Amino acid sequence: MSFPHFAALFRPSQFFGIRGGVHPETRKHLSSESPIEDMPIPTLIRVPLQQHIGAEAEPLVRRDDLVVKGQLIGRARGPVSANIHAPTSGRVIAVGHFAAPHPSGLPIPTITIRTDGQDSWGPRLGRLRPENATPEEIAAKVAEAGIVGMGGATFPSAVKLNLRAKYDLHTLVINGAECEPYLTCDDRLMRERAEEIADGVGIMARALGVTQIVVAIESNKAEAISAMQRFDRALDIPLRVQVVPTQYPMGSEKHLVKILTGRETPARALTADLGVVVHNAATAHAVHLAVRYGEPLLSRVVTVSGRAVRRPANVRVLIGTPVSEVVAHCGGYAEEPDRLLLGGPMMGQPIQNLRVPVVKGTSGILALTRAETPGVDTMPCIRCGRCAQACPVGLTPFELNARIQSEDLEGAGRIGLLDCITCGCCSFTCPSNLPLVQTIHYAKGKLAEAEGRRHQQEETKRLAAARKAREEAAAEAKRQMMAKRKAEMEARKQREAAAPPPPPLAQAMAQPGGAAQ
Template sequence: MSVRSFATLFRPSQFFSIRGGVHPEGRKSLSSDCPIEDMPIPTLIRVPLQQHIGAEAEPVVKRDDVVLKGQLIGKARGPVSANIHAPTSGRVIAVGHFAAPHPSGLPIPTITIRTDGADSWGPRLGRLRPENASPEEIAAKVAEAGIVGMGGATFPSAVKLNLRGKYALHTLVINGAECEPYLTCDDRLMRERAEEIVDGIGIIARALGVTQIVVAIESNKPQAIAAMQRFDRALGIPLRVQVVPTQYPMGSEKHLVKILTGRETPARALTADLGVVVHNAGTAHAVHLAVRYGEPLISRVVTVSGRGVRRPANVRVLIGTPVAEVLAHCGGLTEDPERLLLGGPMMGQPIQNTRVPVVKGTSGILALTRAETPDLDTMPCIRCGRCAQACPVGLTPFEMNARIQADDLDGAGRIGLLDCITCGCCSFTCPSNIPLVQTIHFAKGKLAEQEGRKHQQEETRRLAAARKAREEAAAEAKRQAMAKRKAEMEAKKQREAAAAAATPQPAQHGEPLQ
């Protein structure tokens, strides 16, 4: 499809439909009118080395090291990884393990910093003039800054910027949908920092080499739409603000591309196969700060909301700040919450320990009361099919759940387990309150564990075979060397014998002279 014909799909009043989806109560009014505020520096910061999809970063500091704001403390390891920087100045008091901001609460490698309150910057990253910089230079700067997807996926952004070398890209989509209930951090960022976001969008577009940009925002954010439209002519590349329906999971990048273009991304493929790359609005703002001002990703805007929070707010928080301190900054809790979540209520991660830190992918901290949470009493499946109707991927969650319960993971895989985006629409619509998405999460993890174990076994067999081959090759080389040496010694003996036979022998005593 040509760029011109593709562009006709993006008409201001036209959009396509997606299958399934749900319309949960938004409850964004709790924090949507709260301007972004900066939280004071906490006394202790815990920075996990695994805040992104891919390999965890390798620590480059040790206990008792003094660090400055923006200093590299964790170096990306491998092509899919991300740098980690000190969010503020202080002293490293531990390089070890601490509870992860995850339902498991298992300890993960973490750098703990006792802050000094001075917030002293170290040397900033080198700045670029994006107008003169090459795509490679921009991608390298984004990688150096440790920027990941700020919408929650946390995929290293530089990897996406380098897709230009593998795909024929023509369109950049900026995801401003923010479809999860309660969350308003992207909404406020677009309302208050629209010019900076648009600058970041332009930088991303230059790195990708695209010819058009679409900023997709749900219709329930009129002020953000108006703010972004004020700068739709600020770039040399055509930029259009596209209003999309308020529907969950509109923020899923494949579904966003589907509703904008009418084209479906194949299962387990990338939107780049269609020539489209999707980045979050918060990611664009982080790119602006990194390229223009040399600031690595060391803070983010977090929505603190729910009826259990005394003062809902949108707060710019340093990465590594304990959840407990963020809640205290917002007045604390009105009561013990029924559920405490990092992220939104649909795809967020429940936590039990408020000492866990805010990380790069933390878009929200929600304290939900009993009145805000559904009835948790689970009943048997009545096979009503509502979960299948709501599934935006076209799967049959009730059938997958039955196979998972029967420990038939291979069977669940055959009907689409790995294609599930775990959006939670199935659980939301289930009249029997069956925790379908949690079951699918568990099954995916178990399948990944099995695949990992299988890969490890195959790798062990491969290494054993390689070792055996090396040993056999060494033994054969040794045999050949011994045979060669034996042949050389035999040849030497024969030469010596022949030489001896050819040499005249001296006369013996008593022998007559000739």
């Protein structure tokens, strides 16, 4: 499938529309004017080995090991995985399981470090001069640094940088939309670290082999737009800052590409099929630190907000810092929160345990009051169609909900269950307060479980068939060998029967010279 080149579609002063979407109250003013501050080193750090899409990392340390800042403590396992590094120096006090920063709260493999307060660096990663480095070297350095998508998707960034080998890429889009309400960490990062972000963007563009860069920022971030525009001519590859409408879910990469190009990414396909790769602004900053200074991904900026927080702020936090200590750093609670979320209010994960750690994909910690949360009383669906109007993917969430409630997961799959991006627009607009997103999450999990069982059964059948085929092949080979032996024996018998009989002894003695012989 071929598509028109992005340059032919993109117009600097033009953007295209997207279907659906909503306009929730942004509430970014709570933290948008708070400069990034560094949080002190906590006394205890818990580093999960699963902070990314893909296989969990393999632990490389044991209890009582001393570690230094930047030390590799978890090795990526498989092509889609990510390295894990010690965020600071200290002693490993446990390598076991601890509650995940997830609604389930189930324990996951975790390395717990008691920090020594020294923040002592070990050997840093080897630095690169990206101007002279090959794309393969840049991607390898990003993989070595354990960088993942920091907008929340947590897909290993090096895998995306290697897409050049499979797709005809021409454009890198930097996602600076940050469309979720409350969150301002990317906004502040673009304001305060624009030059470093621009450098990271240039490094990624070189690795991808693209010919142009677009930095997309929502229109409600005037200072970030101005800061990034100062570096639109600082790179060898053309960079353009594109202002996009303030609309949710503008930060969805497929919808961002749609609004920039007018092209829709096919279902179950990647934006790379259109020649476009999307990376987050914070990811670009992490790439800059890794390539230029040899720093693995050890910390990230987190927005702490909500009216239940005494002092909303944007805080640079070490990976593995307990949520409770981050909240305490921001003054604790002004009142008891009705809901605590990791991430934004639309797609964030509710948590109950404040001891869970900040991970690479944690963009926000929100403590919301009852007045900030939607009602919990649900009513039957009135089939008003608002959810369908708001759905940016063009699905009918009320129909999905009906099929899921009747346990018709196969039917839900046929009408687009797996195409849902779980953005929360349907739940936001539902007048009946139906938990549509949670229902769809549940259905996706059940469908994945059923698919996993089906795959396991098929694999078991395949292995059994392969074993039966091997046994039959061995038996057939044995039969053929026995038949061959039998045929050889029969042939020998026939040769012996057809051979003339040996001369009698008397005749042999009568032959000349017979006695002497």
